[in-house]
Amino acid sequence: MKEYTYFPGCSSSAEGGARAFTSSLEAVARVLDITLKELPDWNCCGSTPTGSVDELGAFCLAARNLALAEKLGPEMVTPCSACYVVFNHTNDYLKRYPDLKGRVGEALAAGGLTYEKGVKVRHVLEVFVQDIGEEAIRAKVVKSLTGLKVAPYYGCQIVRPGFGFDHPEAPTALERLITSLGAEPTDFPLKTRCCGGSLIIPEEDIALDLMRRLLESAARGGAECLVTVCPLCQTNLDAYQGMVNRKFRTEFRMPVLFFTQLMGLAFGLGEKELGLDRCVVPPGRVLAART
Amino acid sequence: MGATVAGSKGFVGEICGLPGGEAILTCVQCGTCTGACPNADRMDYTPSQIIAMVRAGLKEEVLASRAIWYCLSCYLCTVRCPRGVSQTRLMHALGYLAMKEGLASRQTATPAMYRVFSHYARAGSLPELWFMLRFYLKTNPLRALHLIPVAWGLLRRGRLSLRTRRLSPAARKQLDSILQKAIAIRGKE
Structure with a gap:
């Protein structure tokens, strides 16, 4: 049995809009004999916006979590691309800028914490393909998704700026995972392009246009559904798909699943357990593909 | 572009003093970041123009620009830059300075x-x-x-x-x- 410290992040937490990511992940982890222990009393990583408001404060938000995780072990995993990039960025900068490390250390000390040894923060997908491996995943498939055409969507921050996991523009981990479930990864040229991220809130037109391009690219490749590795990408492409259709007079009906939900289906787990009832675009044709 | 404001002489120095900011000195203005950016066509200044403006000391123009708030943090510019500049981080640093100096653009939310x-x-x-x-x-x-x-x-x-x-x-x-x-x-x- 493998055990990991788990950082869900706000959107994949029990109160968040992407709670199905964590619930499907936990269900799949049980099958693969992985235990995820949630970091007790974690706080928001700060994400990208906080750094522009209070730079030092943002590093401290991330560093408090890293300091707490350090007491539990050398690694922490997260399902969120934004958390993943923030923690790795913080680690990188604390190492490169001793002056920054000193200031962050001083602030942490005010809370009775230290961060010295360092914690490697990894994305859940990275753990699945590197620690568990495709063979072990394939061995757990009881309902092969044969013939299901799946667009592998990475988004940006899991591969860029790049913290050692896969290629920044031409990654293949998701394709390998999809293949091991019996499904077929489709050609998806925009697979590492941006979904608009949090600009969907202040600059909606920009984000909707980026989403339209992604959905078009996925549809052109013949995808019947799209899988994501990030709670924000899922929320954007799923919840705002109707708005894309209204704005651009398109007719996309592309189910957007977390890759863990696709794994769960192939493992024979229940739709409810996997949180598939939380998809805004109904995933009917994905469910029908199970054999 | 208008005249530079008083105190902008040290703008390059200010940016270089921020973690990650020092890399702008190596920029060769090849425009790769602008070509990579999914949002460059909507910005008032392109990413490469922003770097050139920083180096020219145009502090107020840079900090009041909409461009820094249109960055998606997708890091495509960063991985493609042949000089190792993290344009994304630069945009974040500029955003922080813009907020601090009360110059953040009101033309974007x-x-x-x-x-x-x-x-x-x-x-x-x-x-x-x-x-x-x-x-x-x-x-x-x-x-x-x-x-x-x-x-x-x-x-x-x-x-x-x-x-x-x-x-x-x-x-x-x-x-x-x-x-x-x-x-x-x-x-x-």
């Missing part, structure tokens, strides 16, 4: 969103529903109306929680102490 986001992040957790409501109340409440179909889609799937995740009182106190200390350290600089 991104700074307001960032402030509301930061408010909740500092409290320990981001409640999506309240975050959205607060943002629209602070910017344009009427714009929230056309989001009703999106909100309804999420609500009926149980994805918009009224509950806010709360840290334990001890953790909250610890986080507050750390952030207060950070403010004090920053004040000394």
Whole structure:
């Protein structure tokens, strides 16, 4: 049995809009004999916006979590691309800028914490393909998704700026995972392009246009559904798909699943357990593909 | 571009003093970042122009630009830059300076969103529903109306929680102490 410290992040937490990511992940982890222990009393990583408001404060938000995780072990995993990039960025900068490390250390000390040894923060997908491996995943498939055409969507921050996991523009981990479930990864040229991220809130037109391009690219490749590795990408492409259709007079009906939900289906787990009832675009044709 | 404001002479130095900022000195103005950026065509200045302007000391123009708030943080410019400049990090650093100097553009709602986001992040957790409501109340409440179909889609799937995740009182106190200390350290600089 493998055990990991788990950082869900706000959107994949029990109160968040992407709670199905964590619930499907936990269900799949049980099958693969992985235990995820949630970091007790974690706080928001700060994400990208906080750094522009209070730079030092943002590093401290991330560093408090890293300091707490350090007491539990050398690694922490997260399902969120934004958390993943923030923690790795913080680690990188604390190492490169001793002056920054000193200031962050001083602030942490005010809370009775230290961060010295360092914690490697990894994305859940990275753990699945590197620690568990495709063979072990394939061995757990009881309902092969044969013939299901799946667009592998990475988004940006899991591969860029790049913290050692896969290629920044031409990654293949998701394709390998999809293949091991019996499904077929489709050609998806925009697979590492941006979904608009949090600009969907202040600059909606920009984000909707980026989403339209992604959905078009996925549809052109013949995808019947799209899988994501990030709670924000899922929320954007799923919840705002109707708005894309209204704005651009398109007719996309592309189910957007977390890759863990696709794994769960192939493992024979229940739709409810996997949180598939939380998809805004109904995933009917994905469910029908199970054999 | 207008005349530079007083005190902008040291702008390059100021940027180089920020973690990650020093890399702008190596930029050769090849334009790769602009070519990579999915949003460059909507910016008032392209990413490579922003770097050139920083190096020319055009502090006010850079900090008041919309461009820095149109960065998606997708890091495509960063991985393609042949000189190792992290244009993304530079945009973040410029955003921070723009906020600090009170120059953040009012032609985009991104700074307001960032402030509301930061408010909740500092409290320990981001409640999506309240975050959205607060943002629209602070910017344009009427714009929230056309989001009703999106909100309804999420609500009926149980994805918009009224509950806010709360840290334990001890953790909250610890986080507050750390952030207060950070403010004090920053004040000394």
